[in-house]
Amino acid sequence: MAISQLEFNQLNRVLDEHTGIRLNASKADIMASRLSSRLRANACATHNQYYQLIISPDGKKELDIFIDKMTTHETYFFREQVQFEFLYEYFRGKQSRRVPIKAWSAASSTGEEAYSIAMVLDDLFYGRNWSVTGTDISPTAVEMAKEACFAMSTSQKIPKKYRRAYCLKGIDQNEGTFTVNKAIKSHCTFYVDNLLRLKKVDYSFDIIFLRNVLIYFDEIKQKAIIDNIVHRLNHGGLLFLGHSESLRKKRQGLELIQPCIYKKVRL
Ligand SMILES: C[S@@+](CC[C@H](N)C(=O)[O-])C[C@H]1O[C@@H](n2cnc3c(N)ncnc32)[C@H](O)[C@@H]1O
Incomplete structure (x- = not known):
C-alpha cells in the first residue's frame, strides 16, 4: 500500500x-x-x-x-570479535581487581552481544560477582533476549571453547536451536530503556558496549546519548563503539586506547 x-x-x-x-x-x-x-x-x-x-x-x-x-536489529554473537579479544586480554591482567564487574550492552537487540560479553566475563571471573545488563528500545527484541533461544546456525560465530562451555542444544520442539546455560543466564538482565531518556538503567559500569546504534541518530542526539553513557561509566571503565562509529569530536574524559575503544579517565 x-x-x-x-x-x-x-x-x-x-x-x-x-x-x-x-x-x-x-x-x-x-x-x-x-x-x-x-x-x-x-x-x-x-x-x-x-x-x-x-x-x-x-x-x-x-x-x-x-x-x-x-528499528534495525541486526546483531550476532561475537560481532567484531577483536573487541571481545581485547576485553579478555585487558581484564586478564586485572583478575585480582575488586569485584563486582558490571557490563552494559546498551542497544542489546536480541541479546547476542550481551551473552557474548557474559561468556568472556565468566571465563575471566568464574564464580565471582559479575553482571551484564542489556537494554533496548524494542520490547520484542528484549523479550527475545530474555528467552535466549537462538538458531543453531548462529552458534558458529561463538568461539569453540565458549560454545562447548556455555551453549545447550535444543531438543524436541526446540530442535535446530540452542540456548545459553544457567552460568551465563543467571548473570544477565534485560529490560526496555531508551538511550535518550534512560529511566531504569543503573550507574557505575566498568564496561559499556554502545555499538551499531549511534549511526541512526543525528549529531545532537548522538551527543546526548554519549553524555548519558559516559555518566554511567566508572573512571577507568571501557566504552566500546561499533567499527563504523566514532566520537566525532574529541571528548574530555575519554581516551582512545584502541580503534573504537575508549577509557574514561579523570580530568
Ligand atoms: C543494529 S542493532 C545493534 C545491536 C548490537 N549492539 C550490535 O552491535 O550487534 C541496533 C539496536 O538499537 C536499538 N535502538 C534504536 N534506538 C534506540 C534507542 N533510542 N534506545 C535504545 N535502543 C535503541 C534497536 O532497537 C536495535 O535493536
Missing part, C-alpha cells in the same frame, strides 16, 4: 517521539513495506488508520510492534 507524504510524516513523528530516530523522506517506501503486514493484521485500509491506532490508548501493543518494525 502506498504511503502519502502526510502519513509518512505522522508515523515518522511517532517514531521520533519514542526512539529519537527520524527517517529521511527517501525511506517512505521502506516504511510502507515494513508496515504492510501490520496494516493487514489490524485491518487498516490506510496508513492514516494505522497511525490513529498506534496513538490511541488501545494501540499500546501495536505501538511496540511498530517500534520493532521500524
Whole structure:
C-alpha cells in the first residue's frame, strides 16, 4: 500500500517521539513495506488508520510492534570479535581487581552481544560477582533476549571453547536451536530503556558496549546519548563503539586506547 507524504510524516513523528530516530523522506517506501503486514493484521485500509491506532490508548501493543518494525536489529554473537579479544586480554591482567564487574550492552537487540560479553566475563571471573545488563528500545527484541533461544546456525560465530562451555542444544520442539546455560543466564538482565531518556538503567559500569546504534541518530542526539553513557561509566571503565562509529569530536574524559575503544579517565 502506498504511503502519502502526510502519513509518512505522522508515523515518522511517532517514531521520533519514542526512539529519537527520524527517517529521511527517501525511506517512505521502506516504511510502507515494513508496515504492510501490520496494516493487514489490524485491518487498516490506510496508513492514516494505522497511525490513529498506534496513538490511541488501545494501540499500546501495536505501538511496540511498530517500534520493532521500524528499528534495525541486526546483531550476532561475537560481532567484531577483536573487541571481545581485547576485553579478555585487558581484564586478564586485572583478575585480582575488586569485584563486582558490571557490563552494559546498551542497544542489546536480541541479546547476542550481551551473552557474548557474559561468556568472556565468566571465563575471566568464574564464580565471582559479575553482571551484564542489556537494554533496548524494542520490547520484542528484549523479550527475545530474555528467552535466549537462538538458531543453531548462529552458534558458529561463538568461539569453540565458549560454545562447548556455555551453549545447550535444543531438543524436541526446540530442535535446530540452542540456548545459553544457567552460568551465563543467571548473570544477565534485560529490560526496555531508551538511550535518550534512560529511566531504569543503573550507574557505575566498568564496561559499556554502545555499538551499531549511534549511526541512526543525528549529531545532537548522538551527543546526548554519549553524555548519558559516559555518566554511567566508572573512571577507568571501557566504552566500546561499533567499527563504523566514532566520537566525532574529541571528548574530555575519554581516551582512545584502541580503534573504537575508549577509557574514561579523570580530568
Ligand atoms: C543494529 S542493532 C545493534 C545491536 C548490537 N549492539 C550490535 O552491535 O550487534 C541496533 C539496536 O538499537 C536499538 N535502538 C534504536 N534506538 C534506540 C534507542 N533510542 N534506545 C535504545 N535502543 C535503541 C534497536 O532497537 C536495535 O535493536
